[in-house]
Amino acid sequence: MSTPTPPHSLIRDLRALPRSFWVLFAGTFINRFGTFVWPFLTIYLTRRGHSLTEAAWAISGVGAGAILGSAAGGWLSDHIGRRNTIMLGTFSTAVAMMLLYTASSLPAIIACTLLLGLTSGTYNPAASALIVDIVPNELRVRAYSAYRLAANAGFACGVSAGGLLANYSLFWLFAGDAITTASFGFIALLWLPHGLRGQTKNAPWSDAFGSLKRDTVFQALWIATLCSAIVFAQFGSTYSLHIMREGLTFDALGFHLAPEIVYGFLLAWNGIMVVFMELPLTSLTLRFDTRRVMALGFILIGLGFGLNAWCHTIPTLWVAMTIFTLGEMISSPMTSAFVARLAPERLRGRYMGILALAWNGASILGPQFGFRLFAYDPRYVWFGSAALGFTAAAITLGFTRSDTALETKPAATPAEDTVGAR
Secondary structure, eight states, rough: OOOOOOOOOOOHHHHSSSSHHHHHHHHHHHHHOOOOOHHHHHHHHHHOOOOOOHHHHHHHOOOOHHHHHHHHHHHHHHHHHHHHHHHHHHHHHHHHHHHHHOOHHHHHHHHHHHHHHHHHHHHHHHHHHHHHHHHGGGHHHHHHHHHHHHHHHHHHHHHHHHHHHHOOOOHHHHHHHHHHHHHHHHHHHOOOOOSSSOHHSOHHHHHHHHHHOOHHHHHHHHHHHHHHHHHHHHTHHHHHHHHHTTOEEEETTTEEEOHHHHHHHHHHHHHHHHHHHHHHHHHHHSSOOOOHHHHEEEEEHHHHHHHHGGGGSSSHHHHHHHHHHHHHHHHHHHHHHHHHSSSOOGGHHHHHHHHHHHHHHHHHHHHHHHHHHHHHHHHHHHHHHHHHHHHHHHHHOOOOOOOOHHHHHHHHHHHTTTOOOO
């Protein structure tokens, strides 16, 4: 197996990324800064008197809608362009967010979470496909790491504010999320390129399904991603319940932090680690075999959440979150760049959309998996998370085709990558 080419310096690679990428970076940061509702949706619903089972169905509604949204987003980004899809998705998501705030009955809440999943699922595949359009092949792992840095920096800054809002103003929890999401849409309108569009004329869905059916490596990676995504789904469901159940508070210098705020700070730590460590860590992981790097990341993801079975204090939870985040930083950028290399140019949007289906499917399966096990015995959620992480790693190492075959494919030239991006 050939040794991967040593990467260029971090600063050199970041300077080489195009201006349009940094516009997407800024829009993503603003959007994710306002991710207030999803992490606190379980707390919001249970506070309003809904049972864990009802909360599970409502939260699963987001995933069910996002399955359709991801497929639609992949198709739309290939058909009408990446920028137009981002605009459509962000503006409609802002409306859906406020509709969810006004909903009171369980059927209305589920209908609104379905709509929210549908709209929010459309623009992420478009953003991922746009990165492939505008960034040369040799810089894409760096680009996906930087893109995740924007998302996690925004999340880390915003989630603590979300914890405060959850205590004092539920209206601004929803309104703040809607405003920042719409802001991303305006940034796309003013400054983002269209990206490739009109690809559905050259590659209808029948061609896309045929390509996906033949691509056994993508199928294996999709299943591994689904397993790890089910673990991630516990962030917005059982993980908050774990913190609340333990009644963890923090008192220092005259300040009293309620369990909701402790939960927010633990999630913020996840984002802070990604902001300050992922890009330098990528410089190291780029030197090793892609499959083994992804497998190590999946193992650490499972191990990190698996340890929660024995974590009942803030320091031990912090250690478990640190291990989990290391796994996330190792696996996620590699996975996105790997799929970008697998996807034929005319099918990029739909490949990214189908990959997003794994995450959105986990949004349905994850709460059902987590809440049911939590009701039986909370430790089983974390044992199950560990098993899923190890399963994802085993699947990744079992690819039938070496990823180094993809490494030897000719890198797309800047001219090829920017076709239709004006």
